[in-house]
Structures are given as C-alpha cells and as structure tokens.
Amino acid sequence: MYQFVTGPLLWLSFAIFFIGCIVRIICYIRGLDWQADRVAYTTHFSYGIKGAIRSIAFWLFPFGTRSWRNNPVFTVVFFVFHIGLLVTPVFLLAHNIILKERWGFSLWTIPESVADVLAVGVIIAAVFLILRRIALSEVRILTTTYDFLVLAIAVAPFVTGFIAHHIASDYKFWVIVHVICGEIMLIAIPFTKLSHFVLFFMSRAQLGMDYGIKRGGMKGKGFAW
Amino acid sequence: MPEGILCNKKTIDTKEQLDAILADASGNQYYEEMNHLDIDKVALWTTIRKTFKSRFKTWLEICAHCGLCAESCYYYLANNRDPKQVPSYKIKTTLGELIRRKGDVSNAFMQMCMDTAFAKCSCCTRCGVYCPFGIDMGIMFSYLRGLLFSQGFTPWEMKIGSGMHRIYRAQMDVTTEDWVETCEWMEEEWEDDYPGLKIPIDKENADIMYTLNAREPKHYPQDIAEAAVLFHLAGENWTAPSEGWEATSLTMFAGDWPACKMQVENVYAAMKRLKPKRVVGTECGHAYRATVIEGPYWAGIKTGQPPVENLHYVEWVAEVLRTGKLKIDPAKKIKEPVTFQDSCNYVRNAGLADIPREIMSYIAEDFREMKPNREHNFCCGGGGGLNGIGRYREERNIGFKVKRDQILATGAKLVVSPCHNCWDAIRDMEEIYHMGIKWTFLKPLLIDMVEVPEHLKPKEE
Numbered sequence: 171m172y173q174f175v176t177g178p179l180l181w182l183s184f185a186i187f188f189i190g191c192i193v194r195i196i197c198y199i200r201g202l203d204w205q206a207d208r209v210a211y212t213t214h215f216s217y218g219i220k221g222a223i224r225s226i227a228f229w230l231f232p233f234g235t236r237s238w239r240n241n242p243v244f245t246v247v248f249f250v251f252h253i254g255l256l257v258t259p260v261f262l263l264a265h266n267i268i269l270k271e272r273w274g275f276s277l278w279t280i281p282e283s284v285a286d287v288l289a290v291g292v293i294i295a296a297v298f299l300i301l302r303r304i305a306l307s308e309v310r311i312l313t314t315t316y317d318f319l320v321l322a323i324a325v326a327p328f329v330t331g332f333i334a335h336h337i338a339s340d341y342k343f344w345v346i347v348h349v350i351c352g353e354i355m356l357i358a359i360p361f362t363k364l365s366h367f368v369l370f371f372m373s374r375a376q377l378g379m380d381y382g383i384k385r386g387g388m389k390g391k392g393f394a395w
Numbered sequence: 396m397p398e399g400i401l402c403n404k405k406t407i408d409t410k411e412q413l414d415a416i417l418a419d420a421s422g423n424q425y426y427e428e429m430n431h432l433d434i435d436k437v438a439l440w441t442t443i444r445k446t447f448k449s450r451f452k453t454w455l456e457i458c459a460h461c462g463l464c465a466e467s468c469y470y471y472l473a474n475n476r477d478p479k480q481v482p483s484y485k486i487k488t489t490l491g492e493l494i495r496r497k498g499d500v501s502n503a504f505m506q507m508c509m510d511t512a513f514a515k516c517s518c519c520t521r522c523g524v525y526c527p528f529g530i531d532m533g534i535m536f537s538y539l540r541g542l543l544f545s546q547g548f549t550p551w552e553m554k555i556g557s558g559m560h561r562i563y564r565a566q567m568d569v570t571t572e573d574w575v576e577t578c579e580w581m582e583e584e585w586e587d588d589y590p591g592l593k594i595p596i597d598k599e600n601a602d603i604m605y606t607l608n609a610r611e612p613k614h615y616p617q618d619i620a621e622a623a624v625l626f627h628l629a630g631e632n633w634t635a636p637s638e639g640w641e642a643t644s645l646t647m648f649a650g651d652w653p654a655c656k657m658q659v660e661n662v663y664a665a666m667k668r669l670k671p672k673r674v675v676g677t678e679c680g681h682a683y684r685a686t687v688i689e690g691p692y693w694a695g696i697k698t699g700q701p702p703v704e705n706l707h708y709v710e711w712v713a714e715v716l717r718t719g720k721l722k723i724d725p726a727k728k729i730k731e732p733v734t735f736q737d738s739c740n741y742v743r744n745a746g747l748a749d750i751p752r753e754i755m756s757y758i759a760e761d762f763r764e765m766k767p768n769r770e771h772n773f774c775c776g777g778g779g780g781l782n783g784i785g786r787y788r789e790e791r792n793i794g795f796k797v798k799r800d801q802i803l804a805t806g807a808k809l810v811v812s813p814c815h816n817c818w819d820a821i822r823d824m825e826e827i828y829h830m831g832i833k834w835t836f837l838k839p840l841l842i843d844m845v846e847v848p849e850h851l852k853p854k855e856e
Binding site: 197198199200201202203204205206207208209210213214225229236237240241244303306307308309310311312313314317363365366369370372373374376377378380381383384385386387388389390391393394395 | 446448449450452453454456457458459460461462463465466467471476478479481483484487523524525526527528529530531688689692693695697698699743744745746747748749767769770771
C-alpha cells in the first residue's frame with residue numbers, strides 16, 4: 171500500500187496537478203479578449219507587464235497593499251497560512267528523502283523544528299480562518315460548505331502529517347493517510363477554488379495590465395495598491 | 396404581456412418612441428410594464444456564452460469568500476455594515492446566480508438584479524482594489540447592466556438616456572442647432588466683459604478641440620462661456636465641433652453596448668474631421684472615461700487610444716497654471732479650508748491623482764485631503780448614473796453618508812469637484828444633510844482668480 175500511494179498514485183497526482191495547472195493557465199490566457207475586456211494587452215505589452223508585475227508583487231508582501239494594512243490580523247494569519255502551505259511540503263526533509271529515492275534528486279531542506287513550527291502555524295491559521303468565517307457577519311454571508319471543504323483539503327495533509335510524525339502510535343497507517351490527503355490536494359488544485367494557486371497570478375496580472383495599460387498606467391506613475 | 400409599450404427589449408431610436416417614454420411621468424407605466432416583461436432566455440444565454448469569458452469566469456470561480464471587499468464598499472459602510480451589501484455577496488447572488496442557472500431566471504430575479512446593479516453598486520471599482528485576487532466587481536456589475544439592458548430591465552431614466560444618445564448623440568435632447576446657438580448666445584453675452592471672446596465652431600487644425608457634457612448647453616450654458624473665457628485668457632487656439640461635441644455616455648451606465656459605440660464614434664469623427672492637435676474635455680468624470688478610457692475599445696481601436704490625444708479638464712488647467720499661460724492673482728487664492736473630490740472615473744480609473752494636487756497647490760492656501768483619497772477615494776455616492784434615477788433616490792441618499800463624513804472630517808467649507816456627477820451628488824448631499832459647505836467646479840473659481848492680461852481687459856469708455 172505504501173509503495174502504491176508513494177509510487178504510481180503519486181506520479182498520477184503530480185501529473186494531474188502539473189498538467190491541470192498548465193491547462194488552467196492556457197485556458198485563462200486564451201479566454202482573454204482585448205476588446206471585451208477593454209485592455210490592449212498586446213499593443214502596449216511593456217506597460218502591461220509592468221502593471222502586472224506591480225499588481226502581483228505588492229500583494230505578495232505582507233502589508234504591501236492598502237488592503238493588507240487595513241486588516242493586520244488577517245494579513246498575518248493569511249501569510250502564516252500560505253507560507254507554511256507552500257514552504258513545508260516542498261522543503262520538508264522527509265519529502266526530499268523520498269524524492270531522492272524515487273527520482274534521484276532532492277531540494278534544499280529546512281530543519282525539522284522549523285517544519286514543525288510552519289505546520290503548526292498552518293493548522294492554527296486554519297482554525298482562525300474557520301472561526302473568522304463563523305464570527306464575522308460579512309464573511310459568514312459569503313461562506314458555503316464548499317469553502318470549508320476546500321480549507322479541509324488544504325489542511326488535511328498538515329494535520330495527518332503532524333499526527334503521523336508526532337502523535338500516532340500507528341505510524342504506517344497515518345503516513346498512508348497523510349500521503350493520500352496530499353494527493354487529494356494536488357489533484358484538487360486544478361479543479362477547485364484551489365486553482366487560485368495559479369489563477370491568483372493570472373487574475374492579478376490581468377487587473378495589473380488593465381491598470382497598467384488603460385486605467386492610468388500610461389499616464390500616472392503606477393497604481394498605488 | 397411579454398413586451399410592454401414602453402418597457403421592452405427594443406432600443407429607442409426614434410423621436411416618437413422617446414416622446415412616448417418621456418410622457419410617462421416618473422416611469423410609472425414603464426415600471427408597471429416591467430413586472431410583466433418576459434425574458435428571452437435563449438438570447439440571454441447566447442449573449443452570456445459569447446461575452447462571459449475567462450476574466451469574469453475566473454473572478455466568480457476563485458473568489459475565496461474572504462470578505463476583504465466588504466469595507467471597500469461605501470454602500471456596506473453607509474448601511475450599518477449590512478452583510479447583504481458586501482460586494483462579493485451582491486455579485487454572487489446576481490451575476491453568479493444568472494450564470495449558474497444558465498440564464499433560466501424569472502422576472503423577479505431580473506428586477507432584483509437591476510435593483511442591485513444600480514442601487515447597490517455605482518461601479519466605482521473600489522472593491523477591485525481591495526481584493527487580493529483583483530476581482531473587480533464594479534466591472535462585473537457594468538457587464539450585468541449590459542445583460543439586463545438587452546432584456547429590457549433597466550431603470551426608466553437609463554432607457555431614456557440610451558434613447559437620447561441614439562437619437563441626438565447626446566445625453567439630452569440638444570440638437571446641433573441648439574448647441575451652436577447656445578455658443579453664439581454665450582459669446583454675445585460675455586464678450587462685453589471679455590473683448591474678442593469667441594467660441595470658434597468647426598475650426599480645423601486648432602491646438603485644442605473642446606468636448607463637453609450635454610447638460611452644459613442644456614442647463615448650465617455659463618459653463619461653456621467660462622470655458623471659452625479661460626481658453627481666451629490663456630491665448631489658446633481652440634475650437635468646438637458642431638457635431639460630436641458630446642463626450643458623455645449614459646449608454647455606458649445603462650449597458651447599451653451598441654449605442655456606446657455609436658456615441659463615441661461620433662466624437663471620434665469630429666476629431667478626425669477637425670484634426671486638432673489635442674482634445675480637452677470638460678469637468679466631467681464619466682465623459683473622460685467614456686471617450687478616452689473605454690471608448691477606443693467600443694470603437695474597435697486596437698491601440699486602446701482615441702484618434703487624438705485627449706486631456707481631462709484638470710490636466711489642461713494644471714498645464715496652463717504650470718506654464719503660466721494663466722496666472723493666479725496671489726491675493727485671490729482660496730484662503731478658507733478647501734478639499735478636493737477625486738472622481739472615480741478619472742482618478743482611480745485613469746491615473747490622474749497627481750494633477751488635482753498640483754492645481755490645488757496653485758490656487759489654495761489651506762488644502763485638506765479627504766481620507767482616504769486619490770485612487771482609494773470613495774465614490775461621491777451619485778456615480779454610475781445613480782444621480783439621475785428616481786427609483787433609487789433613497790438608497791443613494793443613504794450611500795451619501797460616507798462622502799458626507801469624509802468631507803466633514805476635513806473641516807473644509809468648500810469642495811472643489813471637477814466632475815458633474817460628484818458636483819450634483821455634493822449639491823444634493825448638502826440639501827439633505829445640511830453640512831454647511833459649498834461646492835464648485837474649477838472654471839468659476841479660476842475666472843475669479845486669474846489675472847486678466849492688460850490687452851484683454853475691456854476698454855474704459
């Protein structure tokens with residue numbers, strides 16, 4: 171079982187994940203329409219790229235935008251969540267050992283204590299996000315079961331990984347559950363709201379091009395995100 | 396009754412149609428007929444399939460329901476943080492639902508969409524600035540307005556506005572003759588005070604072609620005279636076209652896409668005919684947005700640029716004050732605290748935030764910024780056509796509270812507002828909330844403040 175989920179199933183999950191993400195990006199770009207969107211994407215490409223980079227970059231930094239600064243607590247939680255979500259799985263020692271075994275290469279790794287802090291950060295942040303969804307009326311009205319499901323898909327690998335490593339007596343069982351959860355997440359990314367893994371960059375780039383080309387970017391000094 | 400006599404899917408293209416709908420006071424019959432209007436679901440879904448592309452699709456799909464857009468919306472703030480005013484909720488329950496049901500919706504649903512798209516969103520696009528994904532719900536509501544218009548669900552005044560543009564190529568029934576006569580009249584009225592004052596019509600190859608808002612010839616002809624005086628004092632070689640002078644577009648607010656194109660092409664034709672070096676548009680936010688920012692796309696111009704370089708009035712004012720073509724009498728600078736209303740249409744949506752600050756530095760001694768300001772400023776509360784729609788008066792007046800408090804917090808007694816919509820909104824705000832403020836365009840302020848060169852002064856008898 172362990173061999174299967176960390177072998178063929180892992181291959182399949184990664185294939186779906188990578189191909190799915192690429193397809194999402196291609197579909198997004200192909201569906202842009204300079205006249206309907208009213209943005210001269212290609213004619214003023216250099217202004218567009220400048221706007222796109224600004225639009226992405228400011229949002230990638232905590233407190234980089236007005237919206238982040240207006241919501242400091244949320245911003246901290248948001249970044250703890252997303253940084254942990256991205257950094258932990260990629261640079262975890264255990265993952266890189268498997269990577270070396272299976273594909274013959276590995277990446278730079280983070281100390282296990284750091285990984286633990288990041289993972290716990292993700293879990294605590296997720297609890298905060300759930301409570302926020304319930305507590306704030308402006309978030310509650312938007313929230314659907316699907317939002318909780320997506321959050322669960324994203325956090326499950328962390329919870330199960332943490333249990334396997336630190337809590338469970340039955341390591342073998344929990345590690346298999348953990349791997350399956352990770353694979354569910356990988357597969358879910360292209361097909362659910364988790365597609366914002368790539369579409370965040372597409373959508374931000376699009377609005378950045380809009381502001382960079384049409385809404386003042388060619389006259390002003392760039393939008394003050 | 397599938398189609399009403401006044402409320403229907405047909406556009407208004409003749410004077411008879413226009414007179415009929417105008418005769419229906421306050422749109423009583425119009426809205427009654429709307430209750431029975433059928434929806435052409437096939438046509439609606441076909442339009443959606445052709446126009447609902449990756450940008451909108453992605454926006455609706457990836458919205459994380461985080462609620463960060465809530466506080467960006469002045470309706471949310473003005474309505475005691477009513478969750479039903481959260482932008483994401485508003486678009487999800489209207490456009491989102493319309494897409495989910497593949498256009499299979501009821502009359503009541505369409506009316507709810509109309510009420511939301513006009514009375515809960517002025518398309519100020521501020522929410523898009525606060526969304527981590529850059530989901531611009533103002534743009535989506537503009538799109539929704541277009542879908543609604545195609546099915547006959549648009550406020551009475553918007554239907555009239557669209558008809559006006561289709562018939563007169565102006566938002567009001569101002570004919571070419573009316574317009575030219577108004578110019579002649581203003582020239583005569585004002586030339587005693589400003590000898591040599593001319594409003595040159597249809598002069599080719601001028602340095603500046605002036606475009607404006609139909610309400611100026613219709614209701615505020617002195618605004619045209621003031622523009623002429625300032626061009627005259629600045630020594631500009633300018634002209635105004637007899638056709639294609641109207642730069643606004645109620646069709647943009649209404650969502651009458653084909654008429655957006657007709658309207659803007661009329662202005663572009665004037666630019667091509669008269670070949671001015673530059674075009675200067677009046678103190679109007681949406682005229683600039685329609686003609687300069689969105690217009691090229693409606694007209695299918697791939698560069699996204701109008702045929703000739705266009706300036707908003709504030710850009711021209713900043714330029715002539717900067718270069719000294721117009722000089723302010725230092726003694727006449729504004730002494731009292733004064734603030735500036737950033738128009739969404741040419742500040743957030745066209746990048747002109749620095750220009751008004753430059754102007755204020757020349758003309759005001761105690762300039763006070765609203766908070767927030769520049770690209771982050773709140774809509775006046777009357778944008779997106781809302782000022783003109785009787786059905787949503789109450790919603791608009793509640794929405795005013797945010798701008799009211801912003802203005803009051805500055806302590807300023809005067810609001811400079813180079814945008815017709817903002818100007819109207821602030822006037823109505825004062826009427827309703829008695830804030831004890833004054834409001835003004837730039838033109839009358841400047842007329843009182845500029846030094847008139849000796850050779851342009853009236854000769855003493």
